[in-house]
Amino acid sequence: MLIVLSGPSGVGKGTVRQAMLKSGYRDFHYSVSMTTRKMRPGEVDGVDYYFRTKEQFEEEIANGGMLEYAQYVDNYYGTPLHYVNEQLDAGQDVLLEIEVKGAMQVRAKCPDAVFIFLTPPDLNELRHRLVGRGTDDAVTIQKRVNKAVDELKMMQNYDYAVVNDEVPLAVDRIEHIIQSEHLRVQRVAEKYANMIKKATSGD
Amino acid sequence: MLIVLSGPSGVGKGTVRQAMLKSGYRDFHYSVSMTTRKMRPGEVDGVDYYFRTKEQFEEEIANGGMLEYAQYVDNYYGTPLHYVNEQLDAGQDVLLEIEVKGAMQVRAKCPDAVFIFLTPPDLNELRHRLVGRGTDDAVTIQKRVNKAVDELKMMQNYDYAVVNDEVPLAVDRIEHIIQSEHLRVQRVAEKYANMIKKATSGD
Secondary structure (H helix, E strand, O other): EEEEOOOOOOOOOHHHHHHHHHHOOOOOEEEEOEEOOOOOOOEEEEEOOOEHHHHHHHHHHOOOOOEEEEEEEEEEEEEEEHHHHHHOOOEEEEEEEHHHHHHHHHHHHHHOOEEEEEEEEOOOHHHHHHHHHHHOHHHHHHHHHHHHHHHHHHHHHHOOOOOOHHHHHHHHHHHHHHHHHHHHHHHHHHHHHHHHHHOOOOO | EEEEEEOOOOOEEEEHHHHHHHHHOEEEEEEEEEEOOOOOOOOOOOOOOOEEEEEHHHHHHHHEEEEEEEEOOOOOEEEEEEHHHHHOOOOOOOEEOOOOOHHHHHHHOOOOOOOEEOOOOOOHHHHHHHHHOOOOOHHHHHHHHHHHHHHHHHHHHHHOEEOOOOOHHHHHHHHHHHHHHHOOHHHHHHHHHHHHHHHOOOO
């Protein structure tokens, strides 16, 4: 099963993803993204990202090797298709933690995936925090709130909305969604068909 | 949210429902069924069932007061619509534990409800148990297995299939399904729309 975790920038997708990997609750594979941005101190190729040149990345795109990709600040970021397919074929769950633009590309290609949208606990809190900080003027604050609103409206393209009020709670909710999605009739139909076949053949 | 728990006869729906009510995990209301069968010693009207006469039950049917109903062995069993609507309007989750025929009636009337099908752990085990018991001949055993197979095939009309291998595990799975269904975007859309309204009005 393919699980797509996305949400507005700054909502804490990376933190939640790391907490999920540490929780050990469920066996799934995290799909490492590919990027053209420079490796930072402490980062490891193949762990934090697959670090590639712009030419290599564009060659992957041209070869149809990217499940999704986008450009941010002159750098490419994306998900190589190869690893995802390999894990899915082996019956493993695969987790993508990606931006909303990329998530919509995955949605078009893999409608059976589970799309989870991480949301901030409260937009009004964001406004109050910005006002209280006193560093932004009213126009800037309104712009930032409007941006958060626009991003929040994108949840309509997702299956689930999970509020990131506290990371362990958000992780629990996501784990339960994954567990429940595995019990969806369309996903288990084959298993039960085999059980019926075995029982009626009198084996 | 309306939750419909159903499954083949003998799968343990009643036991799982009782364990759910005792678990106290989540606040939901169990909709007591109505029946025309006689009250048994220890049973309480309005707790185990609403006990009614055949005439009263048929009047309810005629008045459109039943969400679902069916006849078994000369007795009516069904779910009064009134209580379910009252609880749903109050924003409560309502649990129905009903037979597959009734569940299909609810599906037609309430497509937004969550339909959970409880399954036996293994059909082949059923066969082996019947053979090992040595009280049924081969034809009878085949008939019983075929009946279980037919009932199992009805799961395709449900959203989730939950195996009742151990009652506490089945209860956990159902609780997680309910929790996850509450996070479905179409169910929370209104809540987030209100949050956006508040944030953009600058309240």
